[in-house]
Amino acid sequence: MTTSNTAMAFALRSAQWKLDEAAFAAGAGRLCQEDARELAEQLAQLAGHVRKYAEAHVTIDVTSHGDEDTPEPLTSPEVTPH
Numbered sequence: 001m002t003t004s005n006t007a008m009a010f011a012l013r014s015a016q017w018k019l020d021e022a023a024f025a026a027g028a029g030r031l032c033q034e035d036a037r038e039l040a041e042q043l044a045q046l047a048g049h050v051r052k053y054a055e056a057h058v059t060i061d062v063t064s065h066g067d068e069d070t071p072e073p074l075t076s077p078e079v080t081p082h
Contacts, residue, residue: 008053015046 022039025031 004053004056008049011046011049015043018042 018039022031022035025035
C-alpha cells in the first residue's frame, strides 16, 4: 500500500468512526449542535481530500477475451478515476 493509499484509508476509517459515534449520539438524542457542526466541517474537509485523491489516481480498465492467462486490453481503454 502506498503512503497516499494508507493516508486515504486512515482518513476514511477515521470518518467512519466519527460517523458511527454521531449516529449513536443522534439516535439517543445526544448529538449537540456544536458536535454536528464539527462533524460537518470534518466531512467537508474529507470530501476535498477524496476529490484530490481521485484526481491523482487513475485506473485503466482491461478485460480478458478468451484465454484467461493472456488478458487483452480493450481497443480503446476506458480510463476512470480510482
